[in-house]
Amino acid sequence: MSSNEILKVLDLKKHFRVRGSLTKKVKAVDGVTFSIEVGETLGVVGESGCGKTTLGRLVLRLIEPTSGRIIFDNKDVTKAKGRDLREYWRNAQMVFQDPHTSLDPRMTIASILLEPIRYYNLKVGDEEEFLVKQMELVGLGREHLYRYPHELSGGQKQRVAILRAIITKPKFVVLDEPTSSLDVSVQAQILELLKDLQRKFNLAYMFISHDISVVKYMSRRMAVMYLGKIVELGASDDVFEKPYHPYSKFLLAAVPIPDPKIARSKTKVLIKGEPPSPINPPAGCRFHPRCPYAIEICRKQEPPLLEIENKHYAACWLYHKK
Protein backbone atom coordinates (compact mmCIF):
# COMPACT_ATOMS: atom_id res chain seq x y z
CA MET A 1 0.00 0.00 0.00
CA SER A 2 1.55 3.33 -1.01
CA SER A 3 1.75 5.92 1.77
CA ASN A 4 -0.97 8.04 0.20
CA GLU A 5 -3.55 5.28 -0.31
CA ILE A 6 -6.49 5.28 2.07
CA LEU A 7 -8.18 2.22 0.57
CA LYS A 8 -6.92 -0.80 -1.31
CA VAL A 9 -9.20 -3.54 -2.58
CA LEU A 10 -7.65 -6.80 -3.80
CA ASP A 11 -9.45 -9.38 -5.96
CA LEU A 12 -12.75 -8.74 -4.17
CA LYS A 13 -15.62 -11.10 -4.98
CA LYS A 14 -19.26 -11.43 -3.98
CA HIS A 15 -21.16 -14.44 -5.27
CA PHE A 16 -24.78 -14.65 -4.09
CA ARG A 17 -26.44 -18.07 -4.01
CA VAL A 18 -29.55 -18.14 -6.23
CA ARG A 19 -32.65 -18.92 -4.17
CA GLY A 20 -33.91 -22.46 -4.84
CA SER A 21 -30.62 -23.63 -6.35
CA LEU A 22 -27.69 -25.31 -4.62
CA THR A 23 -25.24 -24.64 -7.43
CA LYS A 24 -26.23 -21.45 -9.23
CA LYS A 25 -24.63 -18.21 -8.07
CA VAL A 26 -24.93 -14.57 -9.07
CA LYS A 27 -21.40 -13.28 -9.58
CA ALA A 28 -22.28 -9.70 -8.62
CA VAL A 29 -18.65 -8.68 -8.05
CA ASP A 30 -16.09 -11.02 -9.52
CA GLY A 31 -12.48 -10.18 -8.79
CA VAL A 32 -12.12 -6.42 -8.48
CA THR A 33 -8.83 -4.67 -7.60
CA PHE A 34 -8.31 -0.93 -7.16
CA SER A 35 -7.06 1.70 -4.73
CA ILE A 36 -8.11 5.21 -3.70
CA GLU A 37 -5.75 7.88 -2.41
CA VAL A 38 -6.34 10.28 0.48
CA GLY A 39 -8.58 13.15 -0.70
CA GLU A 40 -9.18 11.53 -4.11
CA THR A 41 -12.42 10.62 -5.88
CA LEU A 42 -12.58 7.35 -7.79
CA GLY A 43 -15.68 7.20 -9.99
CA VAL A 44 -17.33 3.83 -10.66
CA VAL A 45 -19.60 3.76 -13.69
CA GLY A 46 -21.68 1.12 -15.44
CA GLU A 47 -25.20 0.11 -16.39
CA SER A 48 -27.66 -0.98 -13.74
CA GLY A 49 -26.85 -4.53 -12.57
CA CYS A 50 -23.10 -4.26 -13.29
CA GLY A 51 -22.27 -4.70 -9.59
CA LYS A 52 -21.24 -1.14 -8.71
CA THR A 53 -23.66 -0.76 -5.77
CA THR A 54 -22.73 -4.21 -4.44
CA LEU A 55 -19.07 -3.17 -4.71
CA GLY A 56 -19.73 -0.03 -2.63
CA ARG A 57 -21.47 -2.05 0.06
CA LEU A 58 -18.78 -4.73 0.04
CA VAL A 59 -16.01 -2.19 0.47
CA LEU A 60 -17.81 -0.86 3.57
CA ARG A 61 -18.46 -4.38 4.88
CA LEU A 62 -22.23 -3.79 4.80
CA ILE A 63 -22.28 -7.17 3.08
CA GLU A 64 -19.67 -9.87 3.54
CA PRO A 65 -17.24 -10.58 0.70
CA THR A 66 -16.99 -14.10 -0.68
CA SER A 67 -13.22 -13.60 -1.02
CA GLY A 68 -10.59 -10.93 -1.51
CA ARG A 69 -9.14 -8.30 0.80
CA ILE A 70 -10.01 -4.76 1.90
CA ILE A 71 -7.16 -2.67 3.33
CA PHE A 72 -8.14 0.66 4.89
CA ASP A 73 -5.58 3.10 6.24
CA ASN A 74 -2.98 0.29 6.30
CA LYS A 75 -5.21 -2.09 8.29
CA ASP A 76 -6.80 -5.22 6.87
CA VAL A 77 -10.53 -4.78 7.61
CA THR A 78 -11.75 -7.72 5.52
CA LYS A 79 -12.65 -9.72 8.60
CA ALA A 80 -12.75 -6.92 11.19
CA LYS A 81 -15.29 -7.50 13.97
CA GLY A 82 -16.60 -5.72 17.07
CA ARG A 83 -14.64 -2.63 18.06
CA ASP A 84 -12.39 -2.78 14.94
CA LEU A 85 -15.40 -2.87 12.61
CA ARG A 86 -17.04 0.03 14.48
CA GLU A 87 -13.85 2.03 14.14
CA TYR A 88 -13.80 1.24 10.41
CA TRP A 89 -17.41 2.41 10.02
CA ARG A 90 -16.65 5.64 11.88
CA ASN A 91 -13.99 6.36 9.27
CA ALA A 92 -15.76 4.98 6.19
CA GLN A 93 -19.34 6.05 5.54
CA MET A 94 -21.97 5.85 2.81
CA VAL A 95 -24.52 8.19 1.23
CA PHE A 96 -27.36 6.27 -0.34
CA GLN A 97 -29.19 7.01 -3.56
CA ASP A 98 -32.58 7.88 -2.15
CA PRO A 99 -32.72 10.30 0.81
CA HIS A 100 -36.51 9.77 0.94
CA THR A 101 -35.96 6.23 2.25
CA SER A 102 -32.54 6.53 3.92
CA LEU A 103 -33.78 8.95 6.63
CA ASP A 104 -36.10 7.57 9.32
CA PRO A 105 -39.43 9.43 8.87
CA ARG A 106 -40.22 9.17 12.63
CA MET A 107 -37.09 11.02 13.73
CA THR A 108 -36.37 14.75 13.67
CA ILE A 109 -33.28 15.89 11.77
CA ALA A 110 -31.56 16.60 15.11
CA SER A 111 -32.18 13.02 16.32
CA ILE A 112 -30.99 11.59 12.99
CA LEU A 113 -27.75 13.55 13.27
CA LEU A 114 -27.19 12.77 16.95
CA GLU A 115 -27.58 9.04 16.42
CA PRO A 116 -24.02 8.47 15.03
CA ILE A 117 -22.57 10.92 17.58
CA ARG A 118 -24.01 8.86 20.44
CA TYR A 119 -23.28 5.50 18.79
CA TYR A 120 -19.59 6.37 18.50
CA ASN A 121 -19.59 8.17 21.86
CA LEU A 122 -18.09 11.35 20.36
CA LYS A 123 -17.63 14.39 22.59
CA VAL A 124 -19.20 17.46 20.93
CA GLY A 125 -19.97 19.80 23.84
CA ASP A 126 -23.35 21.54 23.59
CA GLU A 127 -25.25 19.27 21.17
CA GLU A 128 -27.56 21.91 19.73
CA GLU A 129 -24.75 24.40 19.07
CA PHE A 130 -22.67 21.62 17.56
CA LEU A 131 -25.52 20.59 15.26
CA VAL A 132 -26.18 24.17 14.14
CA LYS A 133 -22.51 24.53 13.11
CA GLN A 134 -22.66 21.20 11.27
CA MET A 135 -25.89 22.15 9.49
CA GLU A 136 -24.18 25.29 8.17
CA LEU A 137 -21.60 23.09 6.47
CA VAL A 138 -24.31 21.70 4.20
CA GLY A 139 -26.25 24.94 3.71
CA LEU A 140 -28.97 24.27 6.31
CA GLY A 141 -29.76 26.08 9.55
CA ARG A 142 -31.18 25.87 13.07
CA GLU A 143 -34.70 26.18 11.64
CA HIS A 144 -34.35 22.74 9.98
CA LEU A 145 -33.14 20.87 13.09
CA TYR A 146 -36.49 20.00 14.62
CA ARG A 147 -38.30 19.20 11.39
CA TYR A 148 -39.09 15.69 10.17
CA PRO A 149 -37.70 14.45 6.84
CA HIS A 150 -41.07 14.83 5.07
CA GLU A 151 -40.99 18.55 5.88
CA LEU A 152 -37.80 19.01 3.81
CA SER A 153 -37.32 19.12 0.02
CA GLY A 154 -35.46 16.30 -1.76
CA GLY A 155 -32.27 18.38 -1.95
CA GLN A 156 -32.46 19.33 1.74
CA LYS A 157 -32.96 15.67 2.68
CA GLN A 158 -29.87 14.67 0.71
CA ARG A 159 -27.92 17.47 2.46
CA VAL A 160 -28.96 15.91 5.80
CA ALA A 161 -27.96 12.43 4.55
CA ILE A 162 -24.54 13.78 3.50
CA LEU A 163 -24.10 15.50 6.86
CA ARG A 164 -25.04 12.33 8.73
CA ALA A 165 -22.31 10.52 6.75
CA ILE A 166 -19.57 13.09 7.49
CA ILE A 167 -20.57 14.07 11.04
CA THR A 168 -18.23 11.43 12.52
CA LYS A 169 -15.30 12.96 10.57
CA PRO A 170 -14.67 9.97 8.31
CA LYS A 171 -11.74 9.75 5.88
CA PHE A 172 -13.67 7.98 3.12
CA VAL A 173 -17.27 8.09 1.86
CA VAL A 174 -19.02 5.88 -0.69
CA LEU A 175 -21.50 7.99 -2.66
CA ASP A 176 -24.02 5.70 -4.35
CA GLU A 177 -25.82 7.67 -7.08
CA PRO A 178 -26.22 10.57 -4.61
CA THR A 179 -28.04 12.83 -7.07
CA SER A 180 -29.99 10.47 -9.30
CA SER A 181 -33.28 10.74 -7.35
CA LEU A 182 -33.14 14.57 -7.30
CA ASP A 183 -34.46 17.22 -9.69
CA VAL A 184 -31.93 18.25 -12.32
CA SER A 185 -31.80 21.79 -10.90
CA VAL A 186 -30.78 20.43 -7.47
CA GLN A 187 -28.28 17.85 -8.72
CA ALA A 188 -25.57 20.40 -9.57
CA GLN A 189 -25.87 22.03 -6.13
CA ILE A 190 -25.37 18.69 -4.38
CA LEU A 191 -22.36 17.84 -6.56
CA GLU A 192 -20.82 21.22 -5.71
CA LEU A 193 -21.51 20.64 -2.02
CA LEU A 194 -19.75 17.26 -2.18
CA LYS A 195 -16.72 18.85 -3.85
CA ASP A 196 -16.66 21.63 -1.27
CA LEU A 197 -16.78 19.15 1.65
CA GLN A 198 -14.03 17.10 0.04
CA ARG A 199 -11.77 20.15 -0.15
CA LYS A 200 -12.55 21.16 3.45
CA PHE A 201 -12.01 17.75 5.03
CA ASN A 202 -9.67 16.06 2.55
CA LEU A 203 -12.22 13.28 2.08
CA ALA A 204 -11.70 10.37 -0.28
CA TYR A 205 -14.81 9.42 -2.26
CA MET A 206 -15.93 6.41 -4.22
CA PHE A 207 -18.54 8.00 -6.51
CA ILE A 208 -20.93 5.47 -8.06
CA SER A 209 -23.13 6.44 -11.00
CA HIS A 210 -24.61 5.16 -14.25
CA ASP A 211 -23.89 8.58 -15.81
CA ILE A 212 -20.35 8.74 -17.18
CA SER A 213 -20.39 12.52 -17.65
CA VAL A 214 -21.29 13.08 -13.96
CA VAL A 215 -18.56 10.62 -12.97
CA LYS A 216 -16.03 12.54 -15.09
CA TYR A 217 -17.09 15.83 -13.49
CA MET A 218 -16.66 14.43 -9.98
CA SER A 219 -13.69 12.08 -10.30
CA ARG A 220 -9.96 12.30 -10.93
CA ARG A 221 -9.94 8.63 -11.95
CA MET A 222 -12.74 6.34 -13.03
CA ALA A 223 -13.39 2.60 -13.20
CA VAL A 224 -15.83 1.24 -15.79
CA MET A 225 -17.66 -1.89 -14.59
CA TYR A 226 -19.36 -4.55 -16.67
CA LEU A 227 -20.97 -7.71 -15.24
CA GLY A 228 -19.05 -7.68 -11.96
CA LYS A 229 -15.62 -6.75 -13.40
CA ILE A 230 -13.65 -3.57 -13.96
CA VAL A 231 -13.06 -3.41 -17.73
CA GLU A 232 -11.31 -0.03 -17.86
CA LEU A 233 -9.56 2.11 -15.26
CA GLY A 234 -7.65 5.36 -15.65
CA ALA A 235 -7.61 9.13 -15.30
CA SER A 236 -11.15 10.36 -16.00
CA ASP A 237 -9.91 12.71 -18.75
CA ASP A 238 -8.08 9.84 -20.47
CA VAL A 239 -11.04 7.44 -20.30
CA PHE A 240 -13.37 10.17 -21.54
CA GLU A 241 -11.16 11.41 -24.36
CA LYS A 242 -9.49 8.16 -25.40
CA PRO A 243 -11.51 5.16 -24.21
CA TYR A 244 -10.01 1.75 -25.01
CA HIS A 245 -12.71 -0.72 -24.08
CA PRO A 246 -15.63 -1.02 -26.54
CA TYR A 247 -18.05 -0.90 -23.58
CA SER A 248 -16.60 2.44 -22.41
CA LYS A 249 -17.00 3.73 -25.97
CA PHE A 250 -20.61 2.61 -25.88
CA LEU A 251 -21.25 4.47 -22.60
CA LEU A 252 -19.62 7.58 -24.04
CA ALA A 253 -21.64 7.36 -27.24
CA ALA A 254 -24.77 7.82 -25.12
CA VAL A 255 -23.52 11.14 -23.68
CA PRO A 256 -25.24 14.09 -25.38
CA ILE A 257 -22.76 16.37 -27.18
CA PRO A 258 -23.67 20.07 -27.15
CA ASP A 259 -22.28 20.75 -30.66
CA PRO A 260 -23.45 18.18 -33.24
CA LYS A 261 -20.43 19.04 -35.45
CA ILE A 262 -18.16 17.50 -32.82
CA ALA A 263 -19.83 14.10 -33.00
CA ARG A 264 -17.62 11.39 -31.56
CA SER A 265 -17.65 9.53 -34.86
CA LYS A 266 -14.34 7.79 -34.15
CA THR A 267 -15.45 6.39 -30.84
CA LYS A 268 -19.12 5.86 -31.50
CA VAL A 269 -19.97 2.23 -30.87
CA LEU A 270 -23.47 0.89 -31.26
CA ILE A 271 -24.11 -2.12 -29.10
CA LYS A 272 -27.15 -4.31 -29.26
CA GLY A 273 -29.01 -6.00 -26.47
CA GLU A 274 -29.02 -5.96 -22.70
CA PRO A 275 -26.21 -7.18 -20.46
CA PRO A 276 -26.35 -10.99 -20.03
CA SER A 277 -27.29 -12.48 -16.66
CA PRO A 278 -24.55 -12.40 -14.02
CA ILE A 279 -25.83 -15.86 -12.93
CA ASN A 280 -24.20 -17.43 -15.92
CA PRO A 281 -21.85 -14.89 -17.47
CA PRO A 282 -20.53 -15.69 -20.97
CA ALA A 283 -17.23 -17.55 -21.22
CA GLY A 284 -14.16 -15.60 -22.28
CA CYS A 285 -14.73 -11.85 -22.36
CA ARG A 286 -18.10 -11.20 -20.71
CA PHE A 287 -18.79 -8.47 -23.22
CA HIS A 288 -18.24 -10.62 -26.33
CA PRO A 289 -21.93 -11.34 -27.17
CA ARG A 290 -22.50 -7.56 -27.50
CA CYS A 291 -19.13 -6.52 -28.84
CA PRO A 292 -18.86 -5.51 -32.52
CA TYR A 293 -15.07 -6.14 -32.44
CA ALA A 294 -15.10 -9.64 -30.92
CA ILE A 295 -12.44 -11.99 -32.29
CA GLU A 296 -11.84 -15.71 -31.77
CA ILE A 297 -9.92 -15.46 -28.48
CA CYS A 298 -12.66 -13.24 -26.94
CA ARG A 299 -15.07 -16.19 -26.83
CA LYS A 300 -12.58 -18.47 -25.07
CA GLN A 301 -10.30 -16.52 -22.76
CA GLU A 302 -11.06 -13.76 -20.30
CA PRO A 303 -8.87 -10.69 -20.96
CA PRO A 304 -6.94 -9.45 -17.90
CA LEU A 305 -7.03 -5.79 -16.83
CA LEU A 306 -3.60 -4.58 -18.01
CA GLU A 307 -1.95 -1.19 -18.34
CA ILE A 308 -2.05 0.10 -21.91
CA GLU A 309 -0.30 3.41 -21.24
CA ASN A 310 0.21 5.95 -18.47
CA LYS A 311 -1.77 4.14 -15.71
CA HIS A 312 -4.67 3.65 -18.13
CA TYR A 313 -5.82 0.02 -17.91
CA ALA A 314 -8.21 -2.01 -20.07
CA ALA A 315 -9.41 -5.61 -20.15
CA CYS A 316 -9.65 -6.19 -23.88
CA TRP A 317 -7.79 -8.52 -26.23
CA LEU A 318 -7.62 -5.80 -28.91
CA TYR A 319 -4.84 -4.16 -26.88
CA HIS A 320 -3.08 -7.16 -25.36
CA LYS A 321 -0.44 -9.38 -26.89
CA LYS A 322 -2.07 -12.80 -27.25
Ligand code: SF4
Ligand atom coordinates in the same frame (compact mmCIF):
# COMPACT_ATOMS: atom_id res chain seq x y z
FE1 SF4 B 1 -14.71 -6.97 -27.46
FE2 SF4 B 1 -12.95 -8.96 -27.42
FE3 SF4 B 1 -12.33 -6.64 -26.32
FE4 SF4 B 1 -14.12 -8.22 -25.18
S1 SF4 B 1 -11.95 -8.66 -25.45
S2 SF4 B 1 -14.30 -6.06 -25.47
S3 SF4 B 1 -15.13 -9.10 -26.98
S4 SF4 B 1 -12.74 -7.02 -28.50
